[in-house]
């Protein structure tokens with residue numbers, strides 16, 4: 001296999017929510033593949049640390065601070081990317097939140113917050129990214145979906161709804177942007193041990209459930225997600241459009 005197929009040299013890639021968790025793991029993999037990584041989150045100190053870490057390894061990295069649910073901040077950030085780089089090759093819509101409550105106790109404002117961050121922001125950031133990508137006739141958008149959406153668990157109705165929407169968004173963008181050489185795909189992670197899941201990781205009963213339910217019998221390590229991200233951004237996936245890759249240890253296959 002020609003490793004240059006997977007090279008991201010000369011690419012500029014924005015990864016939302018890359019200060020920690022799956023986003024940070026994907027940022028390390030994307031930087032390792034040669035891209036200039038635009039890190040993102042809201043914690044300035046952490047982002048500075050992450051940027052320095054990548055730079056010490058010889059990679060190109062910058063960071064952007066904005067709330068993905070704040071339209072003005074999003075537009076201002078894209079204005080800055082246009083000004084600094086004049087282009088964008090890849091966007092990974094990864095920033096996401098969870099909120100757990102039984103349906104009858106779920107507040108409408110919490111439903112809206114989850115939908116705003118997980119779904120609405122992915123739409124807005126994609127629109128802004130495509131406005132930059134259109135000029136170059138190429139680009140790759142990767143939306144982080146979930147095994148929730150095609151499947152469901154109780155108490156996470158907003159999250160599951162948002163992630164099903166992310167798959168719809170992925171398909172809508174794939175068909176609309178394909179003619180312009182811009183691809184859009186998704187990654188559906190299974191259970192990964194990140195901050196979002198701290199409560200579940202510390203719950204021995206839930207951890208036993210994950211092991212029993214997943215053919216690979218364990219939680220995913222966040223660093224196991226980077227390969228799929230690099231693939232979807234790279235030339236190796238030049239004819240892959242509108243797909244969702246499950247990185248879930250086989251969970252979605254098992255009844």
Ligand SMILES: NC(=O)c1ccc[n+]([C@@H]2O[C@H](COP(=O)([O-])OP(=O)(O)OC[C@H]3O[C@@H](n4cnc5c(N)ncnc54)[C@H](OP(=O)(O)O)[C@@H]3O)[C@@H](O)[C@H]2O)c1
Nearest residue numbers: 017019021022041042067068095096146191192194195196
């Ligand atoms: N972990 C899993 O098992 C799993 C499984 C399936 C899908 N996913 C999806 O994978 C993605 C990453 O999850 P994770 O587990 O890595 O989560 P995490 O550890 O909680 O990290 C979430 C990231 O998103 C950022 N973020 C959250 N809300 C934001 C906002 N309003 N504006 C800007 N940044 C925001 C956070 O940065 P700050 O808080 O510093 O702003 C952080 O960098 C999410 O979309 C999640 O739904 C995760």
